[in-house]
Amino acid sequence: MALLVWLTTGIAIWHFTVVVPDRFWGGIAGAFLGGSLGALASGAVIQAALGRSIGETDLVTVLAAVPGSLLGLAAIYALGVRLEKREA
16 A cells, blocks of 8 residues: 555656656656656655555655655756756
């Protein structure tokens, strides 16, 4: 169940990328992957660090996905900006 919570949190944060200039590597699909995979990664790491199983969910499960999602989006955005500058 925690996996579903992390993924949903990543997708929810991804929705806010519409207010950011579209310079993500791979466009909006790249942003989707960055936000989703980042949320899954940080959620899993924090869940394991707390010693919880993947079936246990609470508010901490949701909050655990937020930093990874933001870092994933930032990484994909930085990669897109870097590749855009290289092409110019």
